[in-house]
Amino acid sequence: MKSISAAEANRHFSALLRDVAAGQTITVLSRGKPVATIAQPRAQAAGRGAAKRRLLARLQQQASTGTRHWARDELYES
Incomplete structure (x- = not known):
């Protein structure tokens, strides 16, 4: 699993989505703490x-x- 800062995720969002589409799961960090996970649905x-x-x-x-x-x-009364 790949980790990336929120700022980097924001700057390189298109590349991040390509990585997810290729099967990677990415954890987004804010101030070093995980705040989100991006994965294929x-x-x-x-x-x-x-x-x-x-x-x-x-x-x-x-x-x-x-x-x-x-x-x-x-x-369902009106």
Whole structure:
């Protein structure tokens, strides 16, 4: 993983995007501390999809609680 200062990232943003498109993950530093990570969206989407599947599996096993005292149409009253 490559690290770059915020000022350098600002000055060379196009080159930074080319590096990310080539598969690199870049950490942006501000005053020496990491403040952002720039990576291809697919790498993040895979983890997000797995988290979503785990959440849905857990929710399907969980018993529903409370009672419903409202109708769906009430949510969209003008």
